Amino acid sequence: MIASTRRWLRRNRTNFAVGVGVLGAGYVAGQYVLSKVVEARQRMAEDRVAKENLRRRFQQNQEDCTITVLALLPTATENVLEALPVERITQDLQQKKAERLGRTAGSLDSPAPLPSSGPSSVTDDDGRSLASLQTDSYVHASQMAASSASGGEPGASRPTKSKAQLWADLKITSITRAFTLLYTLSLLTLLTRIQLNLLGRRNYLSSVVSTASHSPQDPTISLENRDDDNAEQTYGNDFETNRKFLTFSWWLLHRGWRDVMEKVETAVTVVFGPLNPREDIPLEKLSALILDVRMRVEGATQEQRRSHKWLPYLLPPHDQEETVLRESGMLKSTPQTQSASILSPPSSPVPTSPPPLLASRPLRRLLDETSDLIESPPFTQILTLLLDATFSHLTDHQIRTDAYKLPDPSSIPRVQEVSDLDSGLAKAKLANILAVMTRQAHVIGNGVPNRYAQAVEGVKELEAFAAVIYSSHFEFEALGDAGSSGAREAQNEEVREEKRQEPVVMDAASGMFETVWERIVGQ
Numbered sequence: 001m002i003a004s005t006r007r008w009l010r011r012n013r014t015n016f017a018v019g020v021g022v023l024g025a026g027y028v029a030g031q032y033v034l035s036k037v038v039e040a041r042q043r044m045a046e047d048r049v050a051k052e053n054l055r056r057r058f059q060q061n062q063e064d065c066t067i068t069v070l071a072l073l074p075t076a077t078e079n080v081l082e083a084l085p086v087e088r089i090t091q092d093l094q095q096k097k098a099e100r101l102g103r104t105a106g107s108l109d110s111p112a113p114l115p116s117s118g119p120s121s122v123t124d125d126d127g128r129s130l131a132s133l134q135t136d137s138y139v140h141a142s143q144m145a146a147s148s149a150s151g152g153e154p155g156a157s158r159p160t161k162s163k164a165q166l167w168a169d170l171k172i173t174s175i176t177r178a179f180t181l182l183y184t185l186s187l188l189t190l191l192t193r194i195q196l197n198l199l200g201r202r203n204y205l206s207s208v209v210s211t212a213s214h215s216p217q218d219p220t221i222s223l224e225n226r227d228d229d230n231a232e233q234t235y236g237n238d239f240e241t242n243r244k245f246l247t248f249s250w251w252l253l254h255r256g257w258r259d260v261m262e263k264v265e266t267a268v269t270v271v272f273g274p275l276n277p278r279e280d281i282p283l284e285k286l287s288a289l290i291l292d293v294r295m296r297v298e299g300a301t302q303e304q305r306r307s308h309k310w311l312p313y314l315l316p317p318h319d320q321e322e323t324v325l326r327e328s329g330m331l332k333s334t335p336q337t338q339s340a341s342i343l344s345p346p347s348s349p350v351p352t353s354p355p356p357l358l359a360s361r362p363l364r365r366l367l368d369e370t371s372d373l374i375e376s377p378p379f380t381q382i383l384t385l386l387l388d389a390t391f392s393h394l395t396d397h398q399i400r401t402d403a404y405k406l407p408d409p410s411s412i413p414r415v416q417e418v419s420d421l422d423s424g425l426a427k428a429k430l431a432n433i434l435a436v437m438t439r440q441a442h443v444i445g446n447g448v449p450n451r452y453a454q455a456v457e458g459v460k461e462l463e464a465f466a467a468v469i470y471s472s473h474f475e476f477e478a479l480g481d482a483g484s485s486g487a488r489e490a491q492n493e494e495v496r497e498e499k500r501q502e503p504v505v506m507d508a509a510s511g512m513f514e515t516v517w518e519r520i521v522g523q
Contacts, residue, residue, distance in 0.1 A: 180265075186387050193466045310383065379465075399437070
């Protein structure tokens with residue numbers, strides 16, 4: 001029995017060997033395929049987590065931008081309100097009205113009535129307009145202090161102006177103040193988006209590099225801040241550089257807004273100067289006048305808007321960068337520069353030592369990239385959209401409902417839109433419109449909640465523009481920090497040249513920003 005079994009095994013040993021080999025090969029192949037499937041599934045899960053982390057970082061960054069804008073806007077608002085004291089002019093008009101009423105009351109004892117200075121309807125309109133301006137407007141603290149000081153000291157009284165001159169000043173000042181704040185809000189929003197998204201991109205790279213250096217076996221992207229673990233890390237951990245870079249918004253808040261105000265005031269004087277405050281203005285005409293002001297400020301044609309230089313309003317010239325850091329408290333003043341000030345006339349040179357700012361390549365590169373983005377065509381396009389949203393909210397919502405007593409367009413059912421086509425024929429006196437603009441100036445700068453900031457956030461192209469900034473040139477960022485200084489400078493110039501021709505800019509110029517973020521994250 002054993003011998004026969006042995007002979008059977010000997011005769012079939014080849015078949016057994018082939019069978020075992022086939023089974024072994026099948027097992028190995030199955031394990032290989034299974035490992036590849038598991039690896040692919042794991043890679044897909046890691047990519048999904050990485051994309052979700054990237055999206056979460058991006059969304060959090062945009063929320064930080066909104067909070068930062070709302071925190072910085074009151075600073076510019078205070079400067080604008082102090083430079084354009086509408087409430088002080090209103091008080092002067094009220095004082096003149098009180099004096100006129102006093103003289104009129106004193107003349108009632110005479111038997112013969114004195115001729116009035118104008119029709120009764122005109123006098124009533126002035127009274128109602130001044131009452132609206134006085135009761136509905138806010139009074140800035142600096143204006144109250146200046147008013148009390150001038151009222152307490154006889155020698156400090158302001159030059160006396162006629163009623164017509166005061167109304168002309170009130171007209172130009174109130175419109176200029178509201179429009180200047182709208183431009184400042186839009187410019188500050190774009191500048192903050194550029195700054196925080198550039199820094200957010202650096203912090204994202206820092207997370208990637210620090211994760212790879214700590215655990216090479218785990219390629220996932222962590223949201224944990226590990227920048228401080230390695231002092232030599234060059235991605236996003238330079239807190240001092242980040243602080244200095246964000247400090248450059250000081251220029252717009254303290255200097256750039258004034259240049260914007262001067263340009264807006266010139267346009268408002270030309271467009272609204274000939275109008276009489278007692279004149280009835282149709283809503284359509286008011287919209288046309290506001291559009292005329294915007295065309296004079298931004299440019300009448302698309303080519304003029306593209307060629308308009310917004311950079312001087314947002315960032316200082318190179319020779320004043322160090323002075324901005326010193327005025328904002330980031331640099332200590334030296335004995336030679338303690339007496340110099342950024343608010344001094346441009347003709348007086350400020351003695352400076354060799355600027356340490358130029359020695360900081362990360363800061364220099366951030367400023368250069370910010371300048372390139374501000375001077376790019378997409379910046380002008382997005383700014384135009386933001387201004388459209390803010391001016392539309394002022395005209396089509398606030399002035400429409402408060403001055404023209406028309407229903408808000410958002411509250412009108414679509415069924416009634418056809419019957420309300422004559423809303424553009426509604427009229428309101430310019431004085432009443434000025435009262436609304438005077439109130440809205442405070443709402444633009446200090447409103448809680450800020451409806452104008454919400455209107456800006458509602459522009460979808462703004463988030464797409466931020467996504468382009470947040471996700472562009474990752475390879476350059478990595479190579480630029482890892483390479484030599486000469487390679488960095490060469491790559492910097494190369495990337496600047498590529499930026500002028502990259503397809504993202506073409507997408508922005510053709511209004512296709514909404515698809516950029518989906519392309520970036522691979523949806």
